[in-house]
Amino acid sequence: MNSLNPVSFGPQSRRIATAKPGAVALQVQARRKRDRAGKQQALIQAALRLFATKGYEATTTREIAASANCAEGLIHRYFGGKAGLLPALVEDQISKEVVDLGHRVQPAPTMEEEFIQLVVWEVERMWENREYLGVFIPRAIVDPSVRNVLHRAVLSIRVEAVAKRLRRYKGGASLSEDELAALSESVGVLGLVFGFMRPMVLGQDRSRAKEMAAITARMLIQRR
Amino acid sequence: MNSLNPVSFGPQSRRIATAKPGAVALQVQARRKRDRAGKQQALIQAALRLFATKGYEATTTREIAASANCAEGLIHRYFGGKAGLLPALVEDQISKEVVDLGHRVQPAPTMEEEFIQLVVWEVERMWENREYLGVFIPRAIVDPSVRNVLHRAVLSIRVEAVAKRLRRYKGGASLSEDELAALSESVGVLGLVFGFMRPMVLGQDRSRAKEMAAITARMLIQRR
Amino acid sequence: MNSLNPVSFGPQSRRIATAKPGAVALQVQARRKRDRAGKQQALIQAALRLFATKGYEATTTREIAASANCAEGLIHRYFGGKAGLLPALVEDQISKEVVDLGHRVQPAPTMEEEFIQLVVWEVERMWENREYLGVFIPRAIVDPSVRNVLHRAVLSIRVEAVAKRLRRYKGGASLSEDELAALSESVGVLGLVFGFMRPMVLGQDRSRAKEMAAITARMLIQRR
Amino acid sequence: MNSLNPVSFGPQSRRIATAKPGAVALQVQARRKRDRAGKQQALIQAALRLFATKGYEATTTREIAASANCAEGLIHRYFGGKAGLLPALVEDQISKEVVDLGHRVQPAPTMEEEFIQLVVWEVERMWENREYLGVFIPRAIVDPSVRNVLHRAVLSIRVEAVAKRLRRYKGGASLSEDELAALSESVGVLGLVFGFMRPMVLGQDRSRAKEMAAITARMLIQRR
DNA sequence: GATGAATGAGCCTTCATTCAT
DNA sequence: AATGAATGAAGGCTCATTCAT
Numbered sequence: 001m002n003s004l005n006p007v008s009f010g011p012q013s014r015r016i017a018t019a020k021p022g023a024v025a026l027q028v029q030a031r032r033k034r035d036r037a038g039k040q041q042a043l044i045q046a047a048l049r050l051f052a053t054k055g056y057e058a059t060t061t062r063e064i065a066a067s068a069n070c071a072e073g074l075i076h077r078y079f080g081g082k083a084g085l086l087p088a089l090v091e092d093q094i095s096k097e098v099v100d101l102g103h104r105v106q107p108a109p110t111m112e113e114e115f116i117q118l119v120v121w122e123v124e125r126m127w128e129n130r131e132y133l134g135v136f137i138p139r140a141i142v143d144p145s146v147r148n149v150l151h152r153a154v155l156s157i158r159v160e161a162v163a164k165r166l167r168r169y170k171g172g173a174s175l176s177e178d179e180l181a182a183l184s185e186s187v188g189v190l191g192l193v194f195g196f197m198r199p200m201v202l203g204q205d206r207s208r209a210k211e212m213a214a215i216t217a218r219m220l221i222q223r224r
Numbered sequence: 225m226n227s228l229n230p231v232s233f234g235p236q237s238r239r240i241a242t243a244k245p246g247a248v249a250l251q252v253q254a255r256r257k258r259d260r261a262g263k264q265q266a267l268i269q270a271a272l273r274l275f276a277t278k279g280y281e282a283t284t285t286r287e288i289a290a291s292a293n294c295a296e297g298l299i300h301r302y303f304g305g306k307a308g309l310l311p312a313l314v315e316d317q318i319s320k321e322v323v324d325l326g327h328r329v330q331p332a333p334t335m336e337e338e339f340i341q342l343v344v345w346e347v348e349r350m351w352e353n354r355e356y357l358g359v360f361i362p363r364a365i366v367d368p369s370v371r372n373v374l375h376r377a378v379l380s381i382r383v384e385a386v387a388k389r390l391r392r393y394k395g396g397a398s399l400s401e402d403e404l405a406a407l408s409e410s411v412g413v414l415g416l417v418f419g420f421m422r423p424m425v426l427g428q429d430r431s432r433a434k435e436m437a438a439i440t441a442r443m444l445i446q447r448r
Numbered sequence: 449m450n451s452l453n454p455v456s457f458g459p460q461s462r463r464i465a466t467a468k469p470g471a472v473a474l475q476v477q478a479r480r481k482r483d484r485a486g487k488q489q490a491l492i493q494a495a496l497r498l499f500a501t502k503g504y505e506a507t508t509t510r511e512i513a514a515s516a517n518c519a520e521g522l523i524h525r526y527f528g529g530k531a532g533l534l535p536a537l538v539e540d541q542i543s544k545e546v547v548d549l550g551h552r553v554q555p556a557p558t559m560e561e562e563f564i565q566l567v568v569w570e571v572e573r574m575w576e577n578r579e580y581l582g583v584f585i586p587r588a589i590v591d592p593s594v595r596n597v598l599h600r601a602v603l604s605i606r607v608e609a610v611a612k613r614l615r616r617y618k619g620g621a622s623l624s625e626d627e628l629a630a631l632s633e634s635v636g637v638l639g640l641v642f643g644f645m646r647p648m649v650l651g652q653d654r655s656r657a658k659e660m661a662a663i664t665a666r667m668l669i670q671r672r
Numbered sequence: 673m674n675s676l677n678p679v680s681f682g683p684q685s686r687r688i689a690t691a692k693p694g695a696v697a698l699q700v701q702a703r704r705k706r707d708r709a710g711k712q713q714a715l716i717q718a719a720l721r722l723f724a725t726k727g728y729e730a731t732t733t734r735e736i737a738a739s740a741n742c743a744e745g746l747i748h749r750y751f752g753g754k755a756g757l758l759p760a761l762v763e764d765q766i767s768k769e770v771v772d773l774g775h776r777v778q779p780a781p782t783m784e785e786e787f788i789q790l791v792v793w794e795v796e797r798m799w800e801n802r803e804y805l806g807v808f809i810p811r812a813i814v815d816p817s818v819r820n821v822l823h824r825a826v827l828s829i830r831v832e833a834v835a836k837r838l839r840r841y842k843g844g845a846s847l848s849e850d851e852l853a854a855l856s857e858s859v860g861v862l863g864l865v866f867g868f869m870r871p872m873v874l875g876q877d878r879s880r881a882k883e884m885a886a887i888t889a890r891m892l893i894q895r896r
Numbered sequence: 897g898a899t900g901a902a903t904g905a906g907c908c909t910t911c912a913t914t915c916a917t
Numbered sequence: 918a919a920t921g922a923a924t925g926a927a928g929g930c931t932c933a934t935t936c937a938t
Contacts, residue, residue, distance in 0.1 A: 048935095062907085071923060150425060300934065503810065521904070588875070589806045
């Protein structure tokens with residue numbers, strides 16, 4: 001079908017191929033590798049960072065692509081557009097949340113200590129997840145459907161695990177069910193407040209926030 | 225919203241034809257009211273509502289102007305642009321925050337009750353201010369310089385007032401200075417968490433959030 | 449509200465105003481005049497020309513705006529987007545189609561001559577309207593709803609007027625109603641074919657096309 | 673579409689798992705069939721249909737490839753890009769246009785009848801080729817170099833054949849050379865107008881268009 | 897001073913084309 | 918040779934800002 005072109009249609013090609021002539025061999029090698037999973041992860045990570053740093057709306061797809069070192073079009077191919085990155089972020093976060101409480105934090109000898117160490121651990125976790133929280137808290141404020149996602153991610157899944165751990169202690173017997181529930185929820189609440197809100201929203205020094213978390217936890221649990 | 229908008233006619237009807245020709249001058253004045261303060265307030269209120277509802281970036285100056293029933297250009301004339309509405313919002317909020325704790329909440333008979341009532345009151349206050357918080361929490365996450373504003377608005381100004389009120393009680397003698405400070409701060413923290421975060425960010429039912437606030441407050445303050 | 453800005457929010461303005469400093473006075477004067485009707489017409493004319501020259505899809509809003517010497521945004525403000533220019537084009541054409549047959553073409557002495565002169569006139573009209581036809585014929589092929597518009601514009605409105613003029617002649621008595629109708633329609637058909645299709649679609653020389661139109665018209669009307 | 677696609681399985685089922693391991697090679701061949709001519713035809717047909725239905729610009733190479741059930745890249749390999757499909761379409765059309773007038777339409781007893789039957793036949797032909805016309809008429813409007821192609825395809829090649837057939841009749845003696853030429857051309861013109869323009873561009877009912885074609889043809893040829 | 901029409905930079909998205917596999 | 922993942926230029930459109938009225 002090559003030479004059969006007796007019918008000439010004037011200048012056809014409107015998009016002229018870019019030459020990109022002097023490209024360094026290494027660069028050329030770096031570009032155009034087929035690594036779907038890798039690119040997706042890179043885009044998700046870049047989006048997370050940028051959304052957290054500048055806000056969702058203020059972040060451009062151009063920036064995300066540049067930061068992920070891949071083409072802008074992939075955002076649309078993989079995630080259906082900028083908006084599709086948000087669910088993808090959630091997915092990604094969930095898939096990484098395999099780490100169980102029990103596997104990481106050894107039970108403490110007393111309930112008081114147990115509670116405090118759970119709070120401290122949770123504060124740390126929230127800090128680690130500050131980028132996710134920084135992206136989704138603003139969205140939750142504006143979009144009710146995001147609130148549930150956040151509620152589950154931040155509180156629900158923790159509460160029962162914490163309650164179970166606290167129930168093991170004899171001292172727990174003196175706690176009403178309501179109080180136990182309140183304590184269990186407090187772990188998440190204190191984690192959120194002192195791990196994320198204080199340093200990221202209210203600008204408090206992080207080590208001070210951690211101290212305050214411990215003090216408050218102690219006050220909640222200690223009885224005379 | 226005090227001295228302004230003295231002539232409220234419901235949805236400000238514009239351009240109602242009048243027969244009297246001598247009324248023209250007055251009409252023109254009515255249409256192009258020289259009511260700078262009023263327009264400013266209207267813009268601020270409209271911006272607050274819209275920013276809170278849709279987010280700062282997603283809100284257009286057109287919408288704000290339309291909602292405030294005045295010209296888009298005024299946003300730039302009065303506030304120097306869309307971004308200038310944010311400091312104006314803060315100013316406005318501060319100017320309204322003249323209401324003092326003492327004038328509204330009568331001291332309770334016991335420190336326990338006092339603490340709980342302060343917390344409950346604070347929860348209510350945060351809920352009332354949910355629009356401001358909904359605007360500035362997302363901005364604080366993204367802009368460190370906003371964090372201080374928020375810290376002061378949410379916590380600092382309260383802490384000392386609360387501490388003073390708690391110190392009046394003899395029972396307070398058994399509290400260390402650290403504990404007293406922690407309690408004082410807790411008022412703001414619990415207010416923020418149960419008054420704003422729970423209902424507006426985590427989607428929890430508001431009455432349930434209030435209950436939880438009271439339970440947690442009691443646990444913090446009650447000792448056997 | 450000027451000096452009250454004690455709360456500084458870091459760098460706010462993201463879009464920096466363009467200076468456009470050395471602009472010539474004349475240019476400055478040329479720009480930014482308020483002339484809604486004029487701009488609309490300019491856009492419509494520019495769109496018509498470009499759509500006719502390059503095709504609807506191949507024409508960019510950027511080009512249209514540049515060609516009309518106004519801002520791209522106006523296309524969306526006035527016409528609701530690129531697609532809105534098409535109905536606007538039709539409107540515009542209709543509003544200009546006030547010229548009536550009778551006011552322009554004097555009746556000829558015989559029906560034969562009358563018919564021929566009507567055809568010749570119609571050929572001319574179609575050539576004058578070649579830009580509109582060049583825009584809407586391709587769209588009609590693709591969008592059935594456009595066909596009716598075109599049908600009316602090209603044929604319907606003419607047929608009755610032509611029939612009326614032909615009926616005046618005694619010689620017309622020898623024509624059946626069917627034949628009269630066919631002749632009336634033929635005016636539009638011949639106009640379209642020899643005024644537009646031949647020169648613009650089949651690349652025939654225009655003067656040759658006009659000759660052919662006259663010959664064909666004569667054959668249709670002349671009887672031995 | 674003759675010799676190709678010899679193994680048609682309805683909607684070509686891809687990747688049906690087979691137990692036989694020895695069939696792998698055959699399967700692979702089936703999936704990546706080395707059927708260049710077939711793929712080319714499939715692409716051309718798909719392009720023709722889509723271009724005719726949605727317009728050239730509005731059709732994406734993705735769609736074409738999907739519709740032809742082969743890879744997007746082939747469009748570039750075989751035709752040098754999207755634009756290359758247009759000449760290929762013309763080629764393809766020409767190669768199919770081997771059918772001669774004489775082989776299909778038997779001469780009529782009188783010249784009048786002959787002329788009318790040729791027109792009717794041409795109307796039918798244009799309708800059959802409406803997809804090609806729908807693709808190339810819009811292009812001809814925009815690209816002068818296409819007009820010649822279309823002129824030849826629609827008119828030139830017919831005229832001489834028609835003239836030859838009409839000359840056979842004695843009645844034809846009474847026609848001037850000019851009139852004969854005009855009649856010969858009229859066959860193509862009437863075909864184009866009533867076979868394609870009327871139904872596809874002006875939205876007229878096709879059977880009505882055919883009637884009109886016959887009436888007009890009769891008027892052209894019949895003399896008293 | 898107030899208005900809102902006009903501006904145009906920059907956004908998200910599409911899609912022809914390239915090229916590693 | 919065939920595939921389709923990756924690319925990125927360019928498109929339509931939005932909207933903060935400017936400025937003639």
